[in-house]
Amino acid sequence: MGSATFCWDSCGLIVQLALPFSLPAGDVEITVPQGSGVTVLVKRGTLALALRSCYLIADKRHVDTLSVKPGERRSFAFTCQDPAKHFVLEIKKNIDCASGLCPLGEVPLQPPVSAMPALNRTFVWDVHARKSTGLELRFSGPRLRQMGPGDYCPDGITHTISGLVAAAVVRIGTFCGNNGTVSRIKLQEGAKVALHVPWYQNRNMSGFSIANHTAIKRLCIIESVFEGEGAATLMSANYPAGFPEDELMTWQFVVPAHLRASVTFLDFNLSNCERKEERVEYYIPGSATNPEVFRLDDPQPGNMAGNFNLSLQGCDQDAQSPGILRLRFRVLVQIPQNESNKTYVVDLSQDRTLSLTIQPRSKLSRRFVAGCFVCLESRTCSPNVTLAPGSRYTISFLCDDLTRLWAMAEKTLSCMDYHYCQRKSFPLQVPSDILRLPVQLRDFSWRLQVPKDRLSLALTPARKLQQHTHERPCNASSSYLVASGGPGQDVYFGSFCVGGSIKQLLLRQNSSVTLRTFAPRLQTEVPGLTVSFLPYFKEEGIFTVTPDTKTKVYLRTPNWDHGLPALSSMSWNISVPSGQEACLTFSKERTGVVCQSGRAFMIIQEQRTRAEEIFSLEDDRLPKPSFHRHSFWVNISNCSPASGKQLDLLFWVTVTPRTLDLTVVIAAVVGGGVSLLFVLGLIICCAKKKKKKVDRGPAVGVYNGNVNTQMPLQPKKFPKGRQDNDSHVYAVIDDTMVYGHLLQGSSGSFLQPEVDTYRPFQGAMGDRPPSPPPTTKLAEDEPESEPYTFSHPSQAAGSHGSTLAPLLDTQEPGRPAE
Numbered sequence: 001m002g003s004a005t006f007c008w009d010s011c012g013l014i015v016q017l018a019l020p021f022s023l024p025a026g027d028v029e030i031t032v033p034q035g036s037g038v039t040v041l042v043k044r045g046t047l048a049l050a051l052r053s054c055y056l057i058a059d060k061r062h063v064d065t066l067s068v069k070p071g072e073r074r075s076f077a078f079t080c081q082d083p084a085k086h087f088v089l090e091i092k093k094n095i096d097c098a099s100g101l102c103p104l105g106e107v108p109l110q111p112p113v114s115a116m117p118a119l120n121r122t123f124v125w126d127v128h129a130r131k132s133t134g135l136e137l138r139f140s141g142p143r144l145r146q147m148g149p150g151d152y153c154p155d156g157i158t159h160t161i162s163g164l165v166a167a168a169v170v171r172i173g174t175f176c177g178n179n180g181t182v183s184r185i186k187l188q189e190g191a192k193v194a195l196h197v198p199w200y201q202n203r204n205m206s207g208f209s210i211a212n213h214t215a216i217k218r219l220c221i222i223e224s225v226f227e228g229e230g231a232a233t234l235m236s237a238n239y240p241a242g243f244p245e246d247e248l249m250t251w252q253f254v255v256p257a258h259l260r261a262s263v264t265f266l267d268f269n270l271s272n273c274e275r276k277e278e279r280v281e282y283y284i285p286g287s288a289t290n291p292e293v294f295r296l297d298d299p300q301p302g303n304m305a306g307n308f309n310l311s312l313q314g315c316d317q318d319a320q321s322p323g324i325l326r327l328r329f330r331v332l333v334q335i336p337q338n339e340s341n342k343t344y345v346v347d348l349s350q351d352r353t354l355s356l357t358i359q360p361r362s363k364l365s366r367r368f369v370a371g372c373f374v375c376l377e378s379r380t381c382s383p384n385v386t387l388a389p390g391s392r393y394t395i396s397f398l399c400d401d402l403t404r405l406w407a408m409a410e411k412t413l414s415c416m417d418y419h420y421c422q423r424k425s426f427p428l429q430v431p432s433d434i435l436r437l438p439v440q441l442r443d444f445s446w447r448l449q450v451p452k453d454r455l456s457l458a459l460t461p462a463r464k465l466q467q468h469t470h471e472r473p474c475n476a477s478s479s480y481l482v483a484s485g486g487p488g489q490d491v492y493f494g495s496f497c498v499g500g501s502i503k504q505l506l507l508r509q510n511s512s513v514t515l516r517t518f519a520p521r522l523q524t525e526v527p528g529l530t531v532s533f534l535p536y537f538k539e540e541g542i543f544t545v546t547p548d549t550k551t552k553v554y555l556r557t558p559n560w561d562h563g564l565p566a567l568s569s570m571s572w573n574i575s576v577p578s579g580q581e582a583c584l585t586f587s588k589e590r591t592g593v594v595c596q597s598g599r600a601f602m603i604i605q606e607q608r609t610r611a612e613e614i615f616s617l618e619d620d621r622l623p624k625p626s627f628h629r630h631s632f633w634v635n636i637s638n639c640s641p642a643s644g645k646q647l648d649l650l651f652w653v654t655v656t657p658r659t660l661d662l663t664v665v666i667a668a669v670v671g672g673g674v675s676l677l678f679v680l681g682l683i684i685c686c687a688k689k690k691k692k693k694v695d696r697g698p699a700v701g702v703y704n705g706n707v708n709t710q711m712p713l714q715p716k717k718f719p720k721g722r723q724d725n726d727s728h729v730y731a732v733i734d735d736t737m738v739y740g741h742l743l744q745g746s747s748g749s750f751l752q753p754e755v756d757t758y759r760p761f762q763g764a765m766g767d768r769p770p771s772p773p774p775t776t777k778l779a780e781d782e783p784e785s786e787p788y789t790f791s792h793p794s795q796a797a798g799s800h801g802s803t804l805a806p807l808l809d810t811q812e813p814g815r816p817a818e
């Protein structure tokens with residue numbers, strides 16, 4: 001078999017190999033000239049170490065490696081047809097810039113790839129310089145793209161670049177030779193470039209040049225050039241392993257001034273610092289406060305126009321437990337979006353309890369697609385931003401599609417002074433600054449806080465509301481979600497939108513009202529709602545319903561399928577316009593509730609006559625559709641139900657013009673007034689049990705010990721002293737007594753729970769009423785220093801005194817608007 005000799009003229013390296021070179025069996029001869037600084041190593045590939053089916057034959061012996069040093073000549077052969085699967089070639093050149101001449105400029109690829117056996121080749125240039133000499137690697141061809149762990153390059157060609165820190169090698173990164181942004185890498189003291197060219201590639205140039213440079217005084221500087229829109233993902237040295245201790249690494253970005261760049265940290269870790277702090281520093285064009293220093297867990301800057309640079313600074317690590325510092329980040333360069341040139345002011349300086357969050361609509365946190373940022377002062381951009389109360393913010397958006405963001409706001413309205421707030425009202429309004437934002441306002445929540453057992457809440461909509469039910473869903477562009485909560489018990493009253501018959505909602509305790517919008521931009525007509533503070537009442541909620549003619553009003557007990565909370569009571573005040581009649585219909589025959597303790601009842605009371613019907617919700621059938629000519633109450637009181645046997649009622653009311661004819665006909669037939677009433681009762685009200693009239697306040701949830709026994713909507717009564725109130729209190733007790741025996745009759749098992757439920761009333765006939773209403777006496781004990789206040793939600797848990805500020809105090813320690 002013939003052989004061929006290839007000459008590498010400049011250095012005198014001679015490679016001689018068999019012809020044709022695709023046939024491996026022949027001999028290859030390599031001569032490395034004296035003084036060339038090149039060592040050629042033939043060795044097993046890392047992946048092929050275990051496969052010992054192919055050998056290298058040199059000097060008639062099987063060997064694993066063969067090294068040819070300067071001044072040596074070696075020949076070798078392989079025992080197999082496919083040596084590329086087993087062996088690799090490493091061509092290492094030492095370049096000494098510390099002493100003597102340093103060959104700067106374009107680095108040649110020698111010997112040429114085409115002259116070498118078809119093995120994977122790694123060309124290694126090991127450049128040593130003085131400690132304070134900088135070296136610059138310039139990539140003249142396509143720019144490099146840094147590879148993350150697990151990445152690969154489409155053409156298989158990689159550049160691995162390392163630096164030196166006190167003679168220790170630090171891997172700066174591995175890069176693909178195309179489609180990237182990295183154009184220059186500056187190092188100090190030394191540089192090592194390993195160019196890996198797989199056996200099937202015929203690359204004929206190294207693609208870089210070396211220049212000397214003044215000291216850079218850091219591990220390295222990586223220059224990244226953007227010519228248009230694009231993105232680059234870059235990593236700290238040694239990534240994913242730890243960044244060298246107490247080192248500094250800089251990335252310089254060349255960005256055309258008409259584009260905008262944003263930085264996002266994809267992942268990072270911090271080490272345990274003994275001295276100094278790990279941080280990043282930016283030089284941002286146009287910033288008056290350069291360098292801008294950020295912690296790694298801060299939102300990173302964005303919307304930067306023009307060139308900028310970013311430095312990562314390590315710290316002195318704890319020797320026992322150093323931890324690791326590492327960083328992987330992404331720079332996104334975009335043309336300025338329409339909105340990015342627009343700024344919006346959100347002034348929360350006058351509002352101590354309103355906070356606003358703008359965040360991505362979906363939580364696809366890991367997969368970062370295209371940038372969609374909210375920028376503060378056009379500078380600090382992050383995917384989400386929270387504006388805390390008390391400051392004025394200028395925000396802008398760097399986002400191609402603003403529907404990918406939405407806003408959530410929360411405001412606390414806390415009224416802790418009983419005297420001050422009673423019967424005061426406040427509109428629940430969305431500030432115009434927030435309405436003007438170009439993103440959808442998803443939720444605006446008001447947290448309404450009242451002192452325990454002292455005040456309750458009334459919500460009065462500007463336009464009547466409809467309760468969202470399956471039967472009559474809300475289709476408006478926004479709804480109010482109403483919930484109240486106390487320790488261990490949350491009550492979700494439901495979702496309400498405009499266009500219904502609910503005139504008012506009264507809520508017993510601390511509640512939240514959330515305006516939720518469904519349209520991208522809130523319609524100009526924001527439904528209005530006013531909250532006012534009322535004397536405390538014990539029912540969970542009271543709805544005032546004023547149906548219009550020919551509408552069907554659907555109403556449902558709170559908490560829906562999860563059931564009305566145990567031992568709670570709800571009331572509906574349903575108006576019947578004069579000349580009309582209402583038909584009340586329940587969706588099912590029986591409630592299915594099973595009481596563990598206490599009793600579940602419903603009372604339907606006509607407001608004019610106070611005539612009541614009482615139904616045991618456990619035993620009785622629910623009433624058949626019943627007609628009401630006058631306004632009436634529906635009250636539902638729950639027991640403590642067995643799990644899975646909850647109380648959940650849906651009913652509806654329809655109002656129609658009164659059918660006068662019927663009355664006339666009956667009057668004609670029967671004659672006398674008393675009989676007429678009796679007959680009407682029979683015919684019109686299809687109810688089962690008609691109780692005797694009670695000439696006192698409207699009856700409501702009277703049967704459960706911890707449920708209020710009085711109607712709250714008679715405000716005049718409350719400011720009275722206890723004595724004046726007694727009649728009211730005793731009326732309740734009377735009701736209990738009146739109904740007690742009736743209830744017992746309806747169920748044999750009543751007696752036992754009765755003991756439980758009646759206990760709070762024991763001794764009630766004595767001098768202590770069971771549930772004293774707030775009296776002036778008690779109120780006077782309240783510290784006067786707690787006026788009606790707003791408090792920040794996150795501070796609410798802390799001490800009141802320090803965080804609360806008077807609502808109406810206009811000369812509040814005013815911060816100048818920033």
Ligand SMILES: *[C@@H]1O[C@H](CO)[C@@H](O)[C@H](O)[C@H]1NC(C)=O
Nearest residue numbers: 045084085086087120156198
């Ligand atoms: C040669 O390089 C290719 C591509 O980089 C790689 O997949 C292969 O494992 C290498 N072969 C050996 C023997 O190392």
Ligand SMILES: *[C@@H]1O[C@H](CO)[C@@H](O)[C@H](O)[C@H]1NC(C)=O
Nearest residue numbers: 145154178179180230231232
């Ligand atoms: C270059 O990168 C972009 C995204 O960074 C990618 O869409 C494109 O396919 C890449 N082109 C090549 C040739 O790899």
Ligand SMILES: *[C@@H]1O[C@H](CO)[C@@H](O)[C@H](O)[C@H]1NC(C)=O
Nearest residue numbers: 108109112202203204205206
């Ligand atoms: C490398 O090959 C390209 C064509 O593939 C040729 O244009 C170029 O001149 C060659 N460079 C060297 C240094 O041989």
Ligand SMILES: *[C@@H]1O[C@H](CO)[C@@H](O)[C@H](O)[C@H]1NC(C)=O
Nearest residue numbers: 101102133134211212213214
């Ligand atoms: C680069 O090297 C040359 C010659 O080795 C020297 O004259 C020059 O001052 C060096 N430049 C820098 C910036 O170190």
Ligand SMILES: *[C@@H]1O[C@H](CO)[C@@H](O)[C@H](O)[C@H]1NC(C)=O
Nearest residue numbers: 240267268269270323324325
């Ligand atoms: C790096 O930080 C992540 C969380 O940010 C953590 O889950 C991971 O364990 C850390 N890794 C190391 C090596 O400390």
Ligand SMILES: *[C@@H]1O[C@H](CO)[C@@H](O)[C@H](O)[C@H]1NC(C)=O
Nearest residue numbers: 221250251252283308309310
């Ligand atoms: C970073 O940018 C600033 C301003 O352009 C420049 O003064 C500074 O030298 C740069 N630092 C590095 C390490 O590139």
Ligand SMILES: *[C@@H]1O[C@H](CO)[C@@H](O)[C@H](O)[C@H]1NC(C)=O
Nearest residue numbers: 336337338339340341342400
């Ligand atoms: C926003 O972009 C649209 C087209 O995408 C353009 O018609 C409109 O003029 C732009 N507005 C501003 C303020 O740049």
Ligand SMILES: *[C@@H]1O[C@H](CO)[C@@H](O)[C@H](O)[C@H]1NC(C)=O
Nearest residue numbers: 305336338340341342343378
């Ligand atoms: C916003 O755009 C207008 C014209 O489109 C330009 O005059 C103005 O300088 C820009 N403002 C900023 C802050 O870039």
Ligand SMILES: *[C@@H]1O[C@H](CO)[C@@H](O)[C@H](O)[C@H]1NC(C)=O
Nearest residue numbers: 299357359382383384385386
């Ligand atoms: C962004 O959202 C994340 C997760 O929801 C949160 O941890 C982070 O604090 C938010 N950042 C800002 C600036 O609001």
Ligand SMILES: *[C@@H]1O[C@H](CO)[C@@H](O)[C@H](O)[C@H]1NC(C)=O
Nearest residue numbers: 449450452486487509510796
């Ligand atoms: C309502 O909230 C206020 C303030 O957080 C608290 O003091 C009060 O006890 C709460 N009321 C109830 C019934 O939990």
Ligand SMILES: *[C@@H]1O[C@H](CO)[C@@H](O)[C@H](O)[C@H]1NC(C)=O
Nearest residue numbers: 471472473474475476477499
């Ligand atoms: C909402 O529903 C009502 C009737 O239920 C209908 O008249 C109205 O057109 C609907 N509106 C929308 C926006 O669908």
Ligand SMILES: *[C@@H]1O[C@H](CO)[C@@H](O)[C@H](O)[C@H]1NC(C)=O
Nearest residue numbers: 503544546573574575711713
């Ligand atoms: C019941 O509702 C009617 C109509 O809104 C109202 O006039 C009346 O005061 C309410 N009754 C009570 C006790 O709240």
